[in-house]
Amino acid sequence: MLDRKFIVENAAAVQENCQRRGVKADVDRLVRLDAQRREQQGEVDELNRRANEVSKLIGKAKDAAEREARKNEGRELREKTAAAQASLDAILAEIDVLQRGIPNMSHPQAPLGSGDEASLELRRGKTPPPQFDFPPLDHVTLGERLDLLDLEGGAKVAGHGFYFLRNDAVLLELALQRYALDLLLAEGFTPTITPDLARNEILQGVGYIPRGPETQIYSVADSDLSLVATAEITLGGLLAETILEAERLPIKLCGISHCYRTEAGAHGRASRGLYRVHQFTKVEMFAFTTPDQSESMLDYFCELECRLFDGLEIPYRVIDTAVGDLGGPAYRKFDLEAWMPGRGAAGEFGEVTSTSNCTDYQARRLSIRYRPKGEKGTAFVHTLNGTAIAISRGLIALLENHQQSDGSVRIPAALRPYFGKGAIGPRA
């Protein structure tokens, strides 16, 4: 969330930013409530001060009569304090709700508007879209013919949106994980395998809403746990409530987790096969930085994503996401959209990675701070997240782009050491 003081002092800019992002937020009400909060805080402080004074006097009372009189005085003061505190708490609670509803500020260079036409294509990957001398198949057909993918089996045991990977698809999943991991290890990331569940408190701190009709999150009954939608949640939550020394920053982590998404309200959108599923595996990058490091870290994350997909010889374009399409915590977001020849009538781009600079928006909620060198006090770190590889969509791009006329799929050179062979199929 944004700093309350910042919101109050920059109410007009914050309100304008909300409009650009298409978020309804009552900034004026928050400003008024903050004035009330300040006044009420003064009253509570004053009552507390007097009550403390009385308590000390009782300790030094000369006789029983004085003690009793002071006790009554103290009791009355505490009652008043409790009442004053209750109204302060009510004000704070309402401020908190409003404050949480306000999205992060936006990067001044991020394109305005919303929707595909508003976002800006920054560049394309090294690999051009393939030219097929045969009608290319989509990954569902390829997956069935090569016995890689069992959507019916997934539906039987868990419902629509679940799947079994089979045979070489299993090896491909593991190969992709290790391929991404090795590149990140070489770049100094600390690798982790994170929990697939997290406390709702952590989900909220990172910016996910565990319950409600539009939620993307599966929650576990009779517990305060939810299945994570991304390792961003667990990696960000990892350092909640900590104060870091400036020399430790930036901290670069990567995490492998399963990701679970309800995809509520997503029905009807292009979602054949593996594109929009309830569960997939993802290797996620995450960084904690000082404020002056975060912009270059975002570029770095984007560059790493490009290297990963260039290495897989998958065509893609890099998108600077329009302000109206940013999620609440993101200050700026770059997406990689891979070319998927089997998607739509004649191929379409589909999102395969996403990297965001969340500045101090998540850190404030999670209370992750650092001590700036040579300054007193603490400041919030900046957090960034980025997809190294989301396996399900990676598989789509890989199968569809590298399919051959004989029905086989070529494995790009960079992946062969991990996959163990140069092709999948054709079936004998």
Add this chain to the structure above:
RNA sequence: GGAGAGGUGGCUGAGUGGUCUAAAGCGCGGGUUUGCUAAACCCGUGACCGGGAAACUGGUCCGCAGGUUCGAAUCCUGUCCUCUCCGCCA
């Protein structure tokens, strides 16, 4: 799952109802001494919310949430977490 012990500032750790305004040490900042570095010594040093131009100052915080009391780090209840032992288990 059962029994026991514990959770205190950036870290270690003392503190069992009122001078806790939280000891001490480490670390950190400044200074003195000093070829440099280091050591030694001296001084300072928590976070959060307010007030004030500033000096300074009010309040809150001892895992978290409640409760008892005029007063709670300290007593009570719940909860989360950690450790030890037992049970179960891949």
